[in-house]
Amino acid sequence: MRQRWKQGLALVLTLCLCAGLLPATASADANRDFSEILNAALTIIYTNEGSYGSVNADDNGAVSVGKLQWHGNRALSLLKTICEANAEQALELLGEELYNEIVSAASYAWSSRTVDSTEKAAISALLQTTEGQAAQDALAAANVTNYIEHGISLGIVSADALVYFADIENNGGSGASKRIATSAAETQGSFEEVTLLSIYNATLTDSVLGKSLYLLRRYRTYTYCRNLGWTTTTLETPTLSVASTSTNGSITLTWTQSAGADAYYIYRASGTTSAYTLAGTVSGGSVTTYTDTVTEDGTYTYRIIACQGVSQSGESERVSVTVEIGFSDVSESDYYHDAVFWALKNGITYGTTDTTFSPGQPCTRAQFVTFLWRLAGEPEPEGTENPFTDVTDTGTYYYKAMLWAYENEVTYGFSEDTFGPNRAITREQAIAMVYRYAEGEQLSVEIPFTDVDESGYAYAAIVWAYYYGITAGTSDTTFSPSSPCTRAQMVSFLYRFVNSEAYDDGEETANDEETADGEETADGEETVGDN
Numbered sequence: 001m002r003q004r005w006k007q008g009l010a011l012v013l014t015l016c017l018c019a020g021l022l023p024a025t026a027s028a029d030a031n032r033d034f035s036e037i038l039n040a041a042l043t044i045i046y047t048n049e050g051s052y053g054s055v056n057a058d059d060n061g062a063v064s065v066g067k068l069q070w071h072g073n074r075a076l077s078l079l080k081t082i083c084e085a086n087a088e089q090a091l092e093l094l095g096e097e098l099y100n101e102i103v104s105a106a107s108y109a110w111s112s113r114t115v116d117s118t119e120k121a122a123i124s125a126l127l128q129t130t131e132g133q134a135a136q137d138a139l140a141a142a143n144v145t146n147y148i149e150h151g152i153s154l155g156i157v158s159a160d161a162l163v164y165f166a167d168i169e170n171n172g173g174s175g176a177s178k179r180i181a182t183s184a185a186e187t188q189g190s191f192e193e194v195t196l197l198s199i200y201n202a203t204l205t206d207s208v209l210g211k212s213l214y215l216l217r218r219y220r221t222y223t224y225c226r227n228l229g230w231t232t233t234t235l236e237t238p239t240l241s242v243a244s245t246s247t248n249g250s251i252t253l254t255w256t257q258s259a260g261a262d263a264y265y266i267y268r269a270s271g272t273t274s275a276y277t278l279a280g281t282v283s284g285g286s287v288t289t290y291t292d293t294v295t296e297d298g299t300y301t302y303r304i305i306a307c308q309g310v311s312q313s314g315e316s317e318r319v320s321v322t323v324e325i326g327f328s329d330v331s332e333s334d335y336y337h338d339a340v341f342w343a344l345k346n347g348i349t350y351g352t353t354d355t356t357f358s359p360g361q362p363c364t365r366a367q368f369v370t371f372l373w374r375l376a377g378e379p380e381p382e383g384t385e386n387p388f389t390d391v392t393d394t395g396t397y398y399y400k401a402m403l404w405a406y407e408n409e410v411t412y413g414f415s416e417d418t419f420g421p422n423r424a425i426t427r428e429q430a431i432a433m434v435y436r437y438a439e440g441e442q443l444s445v446e447i448p449f450t451d452v453d454e455s456g457y458a459y460a461a462i463v464w465a466y467y468y469g470i471t472a473g474t475s476d477t478t479f480s481p482s483s484p485c486t487r488a489q490m491v492s493f494l495y496r497f498v499n500s501e502a503y504d505d506g507e508e509t510a511n512d513e514e515t516a517d518g519e520e521t522a523d524g525e526e527t528v529g530d531n
Contacts, residue, residue, distance in 0.1 A: 032159035032230065034148070041144050041166040044224045048167060048217055052136060053128040058114040066127055066136045068143060068170065076102065076110040078139055079123065085131040093126045143170070150174060154181055155191030160230040161199050167221045168199075172209050180206050196225050197305065197312050201265060204278040216275045235261055235306045235313035238288075242302075242321045246354035249294045249325050249344070258306035258313055261285035267303045267315075268292060276303060295345040297324050327357040334359070336488040339495035348374050348494060349487070359488035366398040366421035368430055368490060369411055372437050373401035375494060382407055388419040396421075410436045427489065428458035428481035431471060434493055435461030438502055443467050449479040456481070465493075468502040 049069045050056075056064040062072035070078050079102050083090040091099045098119055115123065126132055147166035156162055161184075169177035184202035185191040200222040204210050209218060238255040245251050253266065264287070268279035279292045279302070294300055301320040306313040330340050340357055343349045348371050352358040373379070381403035386392075391402060402419055405411045410433050414420030425433075435458075442460050445467045452462050462479060465471045470493055474480040485493075497503055 037148055037159050037162050038141070038145060040160075040225075040228055041148060041163045042140060044163060044221060045144060045167050045170050046140075047224070048221060049170070052133050053124040055115070055120045055124045055127070057116070057120050061114070062110060062112050063115050063123075065123060068136070068140050070139070072111050072113065073108055076105060076113070077107065078135060079126065081135045081139070082126055082129070082132045085135065086129070089129060089131070090126055093129070094122045098122060147177070150177065151181065154178065155185070156181060156194050156199075157192050158195055158231075160196040160225045160228055161194050163228070164196055164199055164221060164225045167217075168203060168209065171214065171217065176206070176209055180209065195307075195312065196222070196231055197265065197307060201278050201281070215277055219275045219277075231312065235259070235308055237314040238264065238304050238306050238316050240302060240304045240316040240319045242319055243289065245321055245323055247324070247326045247328070247351075249296075249323060250354060251292045251294065251300065251321055251323065252289065253292065253302060253304070253319075254289045255304055255316065257286065257288050259285075260308050261306035261313070263307045264288075264290070265305045265307065266290050266292065267305070269301045270294075270296075270298055276301075294323055295325070295347065298322070327351055328355045330357050330359060334488070336492045339491040340488070342495045342498075343371075343491040346375075349491065352487075357487065359486060361487050362424035362484035363430070363487050363490040364421060365411075365414070365419065365423050365425045365429070366396075366402070368425045368433060368485070369405045370398045370401040371490065371494060372410060372433060373404055375498070376404070376437070379404055388413055388417060390418045391421055405433070408437075424484040425490075426482050427471075427474075427479065427485045428452075428456070428462065430485040430490060430493060431465045432458045432461045434470065434497055435464055438497065440464040440502060447479075448477055449473055451478050452481055464502070468497075468500040470496045470500060470502070 046067055050065075050067055052067055054064075054066060054069065056069065059069065059071055063075055064071040065075045066078060083094075083099065083103050087103075090102075094102065127136065144166055147169040148162050150169060151162045151165040156165060165177055165181060168180055180202045181191065181194060181199060183206070184194045184199040187202065188194050188198050200218065203218050204215070208214075236258045238258050238261075240253060240255040243252040243254045255264070258264075262283070262285050264282040264285075266279045266282070267276040269276045280290055282288075282290050285306070285308070292300075292302075299320055299322045301318050303318055304316045325341070325344065327340070330337055334340075336359055340359070344351075349367070352361065378400070381400055383403070386403060387406065388402070391399065393399065398421060402411075402421070406413070411419075414423060440461065441464065443463050445463050447463055447466045449462070449466075452459060458481060462471070462481070466473070471479070474483070
């Protein structure tokens with residue numbers, strides 16, 4: 001009885017708060033009281049989530065229900081409350097077996113509980129009863145109140161940023177909301193200076209909610225929050241134009257200066273999608289140009305916003321540009337054509353200039369190990385110990401790739417204490433690295449290459465690569481193991497590898513800001529071997 005009394009009091013207090021009958025909770029935005037922020041957040045979250053009767057039978061491993069899509073054990077808790085409010089009605093709608101399970105289950109019992117179609121219909125009916133709707137309203141208000149109070153406790157004072165923060169927490173949990181708010185605070189200088197735009201931008205680069213699966217909701221919520229009209233706009237809206245494009249996917253944008261701006265945010269959408277993502281940020285109000293790089297043919301649309309502290313301009317008019325990516329030295333008839341553009345699309349390597357790929361240029365050891373690292377998703381090295389005396393600059397583009405490759409025995413170096421980053425990598429060295437990266441097996445397969453020594457360190461790798469179609473040799477009978485591996489051969493090895501049965505490492509994701517494969521020049525072939 002005491003527990004029910006407490007729940008009833010909480011419900012009354014929450015409903016009074018929603019109606020504006022209680023003093024506003026401390027919110028540092030003097031223009032908005034707590035109930036106004038709460039009601040805006042509730043409206044937006046309801047729009048993003050379900051309805052009173054919504055039931056997702058299997059939402060990432062457990063059932064989710066209701067207007068806030070309460071998941072797993074939280075769904076169970078809500079259903080218990082509804083059953084307690086009118087047990088007779090709940091028993092009739094759910095049936096004896098499901099009703100008894102809900103009312104007697106431990107609070108943690110539904111962490112992986114999914115429902116069948118019959119159970120789904122019964123739960124939906126229960127949720128839509130008067131008791132079900134009242135319980136959802138009360139729980140939603142309590143949950144969203146907690147979300148907003150979490151944002152206030154961090155130090156966020158902007159009302160529309162708090163509304164956006166609440167939807168982040170509902171979408172991704174308290175860990176995600178704190179992580180994103182902290183990122184925005186680091187950009188702005190403090191939590192008190194976090195704006196709607198800055199927390200939205202922080203979401204776009206988040207490791208979880210920045211994924212494509214969530215981008216449409218994030219942009220939609222940002223638009224809803226902006227439409228509240230709570231952000232003061234004092235800056236002139238920039239006029240955006242496209243200055244130039246290039247065949248390697250570089251798009252240079254220019255815009256008019258917005259007086260007083262201290263930063264510009266550039267947004268991009270592609271194709272027919274209406275979801276804009278943050279393409280980049282320019283700090284300093286006097287800088288009015290930005291170069292964006294895309295990796296696929298298509299039409300790209302841009303917008304730009306000027307910012308000054310917590311103020312922002314309106315979004316500029318849309319400007320679209322159509323890009324056809326290509327290189328003057330790569331034709332469709334070349335055997336490496338598809339490999340080159342696969343590598344470009346996946347950020348494995350880029351052209352040597354805006355218009356050339358230089359397919360015949362030798363690839364260096366530093367470049368090749370970097371390409372493998374990008375293919376792996378640019379993992380952070382586990383340690384910092386560097387065994388190589390000829391690589392001392394920790395800021396060089398290949399430094400992390402080299403450490404990662406050494407830790408994972410992809411390479412052992414050119415010698416015991418040198419890596420030889422600027423040396424041209426040989427064909428057998430390149431295949432050996434791919435083989436080690438793939439943890440390839442030893443195969444008893446006959447190969448046609450008369451220039452490959454069975455006692456050589458790379459023999460097993462060459463056999464494996466031949467078997468899986470990663471290489472066919474330089475002729476019917478030769479592999480040319482000691483010849484420098486060209487850029488065309490390099491991308492072909494990697495492209496064939498990821499499209500072979502030997503590749504089962506998951507997504508081919510890689511990206512790096514190093515856009516010219518390093519500035520190194522090859523200094524001759526290496527015949528000692530990568531051992």
